[in-house]
Amino acid sequence: MTTDQIARIRRFQRAVTTEIGLLDTSFLGRGRPLGPARVLNxxxxSRVEVSEIRxxxxxxxxxxxxxLRGLEAEGLIEVEPGADDSRRRRVRLxxxxxxxxAAYEALADAQAREMLGKHAAPDKLLAAMDMVASALGKERIALDAVxxxxxxxxxxxxxxxxELAARLEQGFDVARSSDPDVQDMRHPRGAFVIATSDGLPLGCAGLKGTDKGYAEVKRLWVSPAARGLGLARRLMRELEDRARDIGVTVLRLDSNSALHExxxxxxxxxxVEIARFNDDPYPDLFFEKRLITG
Amino acid sequence: MTTDQIARIRRFQRAVTTEIGLLDTSFLGRGRPLGPARVLNxxxxSRVEVSEIRxxxxxxxxxxxxxLRGLEAEGLIEVEPGADDSRRRRVRLxxxxxxxxAAYEALADAQAREMLGKHAAPDKLLAAMDMVASALGKERIALDAVxxxxxxxxxxxxxxxxELAARLEQGFDVARSSDPDVQDMRHPRGAFVIATSDGLPLGCAGLKGTDKGYAEVKRLWVSPAARGLGLARRLMRELEDRARDIGVTVLRLDSNSALHExxxxxxxxxxVEIARFNDDPYPDLFFEKRLITG
DNA sequence: TCATATATCTGACTAAAGTCAGGAATATTG
DNA sequence: CAATATTCCTGACTTTAGTCAGATATATGA
Structure with a gap:
């Protein structure tokens, strides 16, 4: 790591600190301090539990x-005890x-729009922002089965x-590949897990149940914005856990040598690499993994 | 502009706000609130005038x-009236x-180092941070003659x-190009202007005096991190102003068609494109501009 | 020189954010 | 069931940031 690299991060921190400082103090000019505004947002x-927001x-x-009392007094929210645990209270607008x-959203959107509009290469700027946001908020990336x-x-x-179409030499056409049945990637046959950060999808992976004594891992993908954060590893670990939960001990997958990472x-x-076990035209590598259970 | 793009910027803002919030409240844990810490930094x-810092x-x-009184009481700074204008006070550590x-610097550096170390593709992350920081702090990019x-x-x-070596088909070797004499790019023969943001160099442009009735623009460069912000235009305008100041009314430059932007x-x-006016091996395009004076 | 502008300082104030101790209601566990 | 833990609430407090109206010293231009 060079001192120049450190200098660049430091500069970034400064730029962002000052800019966000300016951005937030008058929090979008709706006459409400930052604290309540953050809670309202x-x-x-869609966060509902008080403890979660906290x-x-x-x-x-x-x-x-x-x-919360303040927002309640303004008539903006309602608080009620949780259904199963009445200590954990739930809030709704x-x-x-x-x-x-919605007014806050519109203002923030307008601000974002203005910033993008002033830039000559908005796509590059967005890609850069995605990457930085993912790196900063690494631990905020949530995995959910959907x-x-x-x-x-x-x-x-x-x-x-x-991405497959771009990276595979022969291109990629979904229609020619075996599209897994929705049923096979849902509980209790399988699972489909997505990774999101503040609502933006950053990656996915599917577990497809079969009747052949193993389940298949399909559709492992991580957004360019989130690469380098170990997200693929997290997704795979999650799938393995879910496989164990539904009693699967052998996993298989097919892949292509062009997908190095x-x-x-x-x-x-x-x-462990194994022999071809299907006749899908795209994969040229086949793997198996036996899960340790208990 | 799509809603997806807006969503991405919004997500970035959230990621950065919360992260920087965490980062700054205890400002690096040296028992000093954000205000004094910012001033000290x-x-x-190397900012010296109170008004400038303000x-x-x-x-x-x-x-x-x-x-300032607080930092003075801690024995960290000294304030004295300015030499030429004693209202404008000067501060030094x-x-x-x-x-x-130095302790703050070391802590912030360590934080930056840790963040980089956790990332699998630090170069990409840095490039992204540079781009975002430049876009946020656009108006903080300063031009100086050096x-x-x-x-x-x-x-x-x-x-x-x-960059020339990478972009020109035939490559680029400084030794084969005519390297302008230092004297020719200094006042009063010419000028050399650099663009910096918080000390990080982001671009440059040189004005080279000649004895042939015109001056030449050389070495126009903008860092990839700052492209799309109109910085090249600002640099050129600055050079034109300086040319006028030293009494030059005709400018020339050579370029290469590979440098589209x-x-x-x-x-x-x-x-205006003109005929070749030198025998440098790299350029294939030649331009002239007559400055409007007065 | 006199009016005006500029840079900083001081005192009195407010708003916002955060801390801490303890209390009430509810859930969990041996 | 009793002891303990959890979740949220309340009141009293502090710190930090920021505002505003003068006061003071210095510079500038007619």
Missing amino acids: AIGG AYLGLDSGLMSRL TAAGAQEY DPRHPLAQACMNAYYT AVALYRATGW | AIGG AYLGLDSGLMSRL TAAGAQEY DPRHPLAQACMNAYYT AVALYRATGW
Whole structure:
């Protein structure tokens, strides 16, 4: 690591600190201090449990309580005890709250739009922002099992197909590859896991159940914005855990030698190369992994 | 502009706000609030005039005054009236202050190092950070005339040579190109201007005086991290102003058709293509611009 | 020289964020 | 069931940041 590299990060920190400082103090000029505004936005962002919001924003319980009281007094939110555990309270926006939240969203969007508009190469700027945001908020990337037909899951798979088409010498056409049945990638036959950061999809992986004594790993993809963070490894680990949960002990997958990073990951995490086990035209490498159970 | 793009910027803002929030509240754990810490760092970063620091940090004069008193009481800084205008006060670090500043630097460097170390593709991350920082801090990019032998000027020129070598079909070797005499790119014969952001060099351009009735523009370069911000245009405008100041009314330059952006800029800003006027092996395009004076 | 502008300082104030101790209600565990 | 833990609330407090109206000293231009 060179001193020049350090200097560059330092410069970035300065640029961002000052800019965000300016950005936040008058928090978008809706006459509400940063604290309540942050809480309102967290609730609008579909967070429901008080404790969850508190952890997300890193607030003291006393402070949090007061901020909630304030928003309640404004008529923007309603708080009620949780259904199964009535200590853990749940918050939701009232109609007025939803309106106020939308106003914040519109303002922030306008700000974002203006910033992009001033730049000559917006795509590059966005890609750079994605990468930085992922690196900064690494531990905020959440993995969730969803239905493979979920819009975010679809978005990931489409990005995956596009990337395959670009990277495979012979191109890629989904229609010619065996498209896994939705049923096979849902509990209890299998699973489909997506990685998201503040709602933006960053990666996916599917576990496809079969009746042949093993399950297959399909559609492992990580967004360029999140590469280098060990996300693929996390996704694979998650799939293995879920495989164990549904009683699967042998996993298989097919891949292509053009996908270096993925192949290297398989080899590094206990996968063993085996003979071709299907007649899909795209893969040229086949792996198996026996899970340690107990 | 798509909604997806907006969502990406919004996500970036969130990631950065929360991260920097965490980063700054206990400002690196040296038991000093953010305010005084920022001022100390601005002074350590070779800013000397109180008014300059105030503008840089965006502080109220009363607050600034108090923060200075505090640092003075700690024995970290000394304040004295300016030499030519005794209203504008100048600040400098005492020995203890320099030590404290160094401690902050070391902590921030360690933090940066840790962040880079956790990333699998640090170069890409740095490039992304540079781009974002430049876009955020666009108006903080300063242009200064320096001696062409200045280390930052040299750094820019070396980056320029490397880029030429990569972009020109026939490569590039400085030794074969006519290296302008240092004298010719200094006042009053010419000028050399660099663009920096918080000390990081982002671009350069040289004005080389000749005895043939015109001056030449040489070494126009903008760092990849700062492209798309109109910096080349700013550099050229600066050179034109300086040319007028030293009484030059005709400018010439040579370029290569592989450098699309530069050539497009010349054509868009009043430069007219002319016949070859030197025997340098690299250029294949030649331009002239007559300055409007008065 | 006199009016005006500029740079900084001081005192009095407010708003916002955060801390801490303890209390009430509810859940969990041996 | 009793002891303990968890979740949230309340009140009293501190720190930090920031605002605003003068006061003071110095510079500038007619």
